[in-house]
Amino acid sequence: MxxxxxxxxxxxxxxxxxxxxxxxxxxxxxxxxxxxxxxxxxxxxxxxxxxxxxxxxxxxxxxxxxxxxxxxxxxxxxxxxxxxxxxxxxxxxxxxxxxxxxxxxxxxxxxxxxxxxxxxxxxxxxxxxxxxxxxxxxxxxxxxxxxxxxxxxxxxxxxxxxxxxxxxxxxxKDMYGTGGFIFNKALVEKYNFDINSITKPEDIEPWLEIIKQKEPDVIPFLSTKGDQQAYLVQDWHVNVGDVNVPVGYRKTDGDVKIINLLETDISQRIFKLSRSWYLKGYINKDVATLQDGTPIKKAGKVFAWTEQLKPGKAEELTAQYGYELVQADAWKGIEYYTTTPDxxxxxxxxxxxxxxxxxxxxxxxxxxxxxxxxNLLSWGIEGKHYKKVSENQIDFADGVNADNSGYYGIAQWAMGGNQFLDYLWISESPDKWQKMDEFNKIAKPMKILGWTYDSSNVKSEIAALATVGQNEVQPLSQGLVDYDTYYPKVKQSLEKAGIQRVIDDCQKSVDEFIKSQNK
Missing domain, CATH: 3.40.190.10 (Periplasmic binding protein-like II)
Incomplete structure (x- = not known):
């Protein structure tokens, strides 16, 4: 996740x-x-x-x-x-x-x-x-x-x-993640959108315009407090801790340099894309306050949103929301890495x-x-919430559906344990776990796999930066402000909060880890 x-x-x-x-x-x-x-x-x-x-x-x-x-x-x-x-x-x-x-x-x-x-x-x-x-x-x-x-x-x-x-x-579970899109399958088929043609996030913009014009009751792109920023940059760089503290590093085969993630080319690109989509009316107007998009997704009133993808993600969400969804990576032709946060x-x-x-x-x-x-934690009680249709696949119990089930919508990946023990929903591929195993072998491990940042030396700075992130950075992610005119003020707040001290302390920790691995 x-x-x-x-x-x-x-x-x-x-x-x-x-x-x-x-x-x-x-x-x-x-x-x-x-x-x-x-x-x-x-x-x-x-x-x-x-x-x-x-x-x-x-x-x-x-x-x-x-x-x-x-x-x-x-x-x-x-x-x-x-x-x-x-x-x-x-x-x-x-x-x-x-x-x-x-x-x-x-x-x-x-x-x-x-x-x-x-x-x-x-x-x-x-x-x-x-x-x-x-x-x-x-x-x-x-x-x-x-x-x-x-x-x-x-x-x-x-x-x-x-x-x-x-x-x-x-x-x-999955050992790395790719940022990408989840689409309402019925709308993809209705307008004959080719999700396999996507090579970059900007490619879906013509589709969002079509949905806006022809499906007035549907949100073209659903964002909960600007969550697309995290998903659409995750193939490129890594945050070292609290998501509100913009300190991290680029994914690479080489040496790791700790940086301010808000200033990378890819971050700026997605900030500006979010701003464009918001101004064009593709993103929901309550993006700044919407914390849980589940009810909207379950109602089928949205065309697209972002997720961390893996084999069978769309099928998992199909089971969760009760209608068919499809998925597509946001980027094509890039190198994948396994990192500690994965x-x-x-x-x-x-x-x-x-x-x-x-x-x-x-x-x-x-x-x-x-x-x-x-599976009791993941799916509820057999015969009441679900029934088996084969040894390892399940469907709703008789008389039960997504709307009336008393135990439904659980994020199985967040329940801990071995997700490979979970039953598969009837909409999922029977060989999902085999595909997941193959998927896990694609990514390259980064040089600092296993390194975790101990922020105890900069606790006050981390807290101050998190406050800046929550109060001042989120409008950038949500598309509410223009990056070029707004970010200089944010940068001043970050510098005052001590971002350089955190970067330096984090870099020291990385260098010491690499040195210890080379002994």
């Missing part, structure tokens, strides 16, 4: 978070042993072994997922399985794009007892690590995560390592406030082995 470099990045409230972490004792050590002195044998607990020596425990978990009316029913079914396997129950907290970031920030800063959290690289993961909000997981992984180790590419477990310690368990854009962490980190790791471990648990 940044990449899912996502919508909604926010400024980290550094002072509040830091003080609350100190008040809640987050800087101290946490005992990795599960309650009741459970065995250290990873094959005993969480792997269908004995749970007789484990006391009952409720796991409090935060996921990026939509509110679903049948969530209590899914949770009840999940608890039946977890009681048997690891003598635990779970409280599922689901928050969607419009609220997850803030809910996470509040929960962590308040010192709430939390055992598992979705914490991708593009939503301040590094900053939370710098504030010691997340536990290091190396020992827990070795003791209670053997199914994780067995079912994930080793590169994943090198990616969320900061200062030699592992702080997250990534989702096993491997950390969907991952689960264990906060320091957890009262039983070992049990939390046992649950994450199950997501890499237990197909029943994984």
């Amino acid at each position: 940044l990449l899912k470099k996502k919508k909604l990045g926010r400024a980290v409230v550094a002072a509040i978070l830091s003080s609350c972490l100190l008040l809640s004792g987050c800087g101290g050590k946490t005992n990795p042993q599960p309650n009741s002195g459970a065995t250290n044998d990873p094959n005993n607990a969480g792997n269908n072994g004995s749970t007789s020596n484990l006391e009952p425990y409720e796991i409090n978990a935060y996921f990026l997922a939509p509110q679903c009316k049948d969530l209590p029913l899914v949770q009840e079914e999940l608890n039946k399985l977890l009681k048997e396997k690891i003598n635990a129950t779970i409280k599922l907290n689901y928050f969607w794009w419009d609220s997850y970031y803030e809910k996470q920030q509040l929960a962590v800063s308040s010192g709430e007892k939390i055992d598992i959290m979705f914490s991708p690289s593009w939503w301040g993961f590094n900053d939370y690590v710098a504030k010691q909000a997340w536990l290091p997981l190396d020992d827990l992984l070795q003791q209670y995560g053997q199914d994780i180790i067995a079912n994930i590419h080793p590169s994943y477990l090198k990616a969320p390592v900061v200062n030699g310690k592992l702080y997250a368990i990534p989702t096993a 491997l950390t854009n969907s991952q689960l962490v264990i906060p320091r406030t957890s009262k039983d980190p070992a049990r939390a790791m046992m649950f994450i471990n199950l997501l890499f082995k237990d197909k029943e648990i994984k």
Whole structure:
């Protein structure tokens, strides 16, 4: 997912978070042993072994997922399985794009007892690590995560390592992403658009004009707070942390130079394209405030939007939204690279406030082995929300559809674990996971794959830059302002906030990493 470099990045409230972490004792050590002195044998607990020596425990978990009316029913079914396997129950907290970031920030800063959290690289993961909000997981992984180790590419477990310690368990899924477009298939066919002809983002502009003129009830291009900026530049460069902090590097085979991403040629190109599309009426007028485009997409009132693509992405979204969609890369003839953010854009962490980190790791471990648990989270209850049409493909249960399902629209990639365990929707290709495996082998690993930026030396600057990004940079992404006249003011704010110090500190970290790899 940044990449899912996502919508909604926010400024980290550094002072509040830091003080609350100190008040809640987050800087101290946490005992990795599960309650009741459970065995250290990873094959005993969480792997269908004995749970007789484990006391009952409720796991409090935060996921990026939509509110679903049948969530209590899914949770009840999940608890039946977890009681048997690891003598635990779970409280599922689901928050969607419009609220997850803030809910996470509040929960962590308040010192709430939390055992598992979705914490991708593009939503301040590094900053939370710098504030010691997340536990290091190396020992827990070795003791209670053997199914994780067995079912994930080793590169994943090198990616969320900061200062030699592992702080997250990534989702096993696509290992890189390409920026591109999702189109309403019915409209593509109605106007005979050739999506295979796209070589650059500008190529779809004549189509947007046709949709504007001939489909007045349809939004030609849907943007949630300017999210196309992240997707259309992701094939070219990488943000090193919070999406609102414009510090990163170009994708390359060579040495890595840390730069201000707002000044690259490709960033300027997409900023100016967004401005043009907004002025021409292709982009929705509420782009500055729209945080969740899901209802509009589900209603079929949009022609195109941007996503991070992979094999079968359109089919996944077809299952999510209930009508046929097709996909196309935004760029053709370019080199693809695997970067650390590609491997950390969907991952689960264990906060320091957890009262039983070992049990939390046992649950994450199950997501890499237990197909029943994984698909319960992804699709709901068999017979109620879905039915099997073959061994590994599913459809809506009888009498159920996208509009009336009580558990639907889940972003499976954000649920953690091994996505290759997920059932495939009837609209998806039966060989999707084989294609995904082949897709993962295309990209070249960058020289700094495995490097993660520790921003603890520049915490105040990061917070200040995030504020500038949220308040001053977003209008550029949204197409509301002209780059050439507006950016000089933004640059002054960035310089005042300390962007050069962050660039220098980040470059030093990169150089030290490269040096360590060459020893």
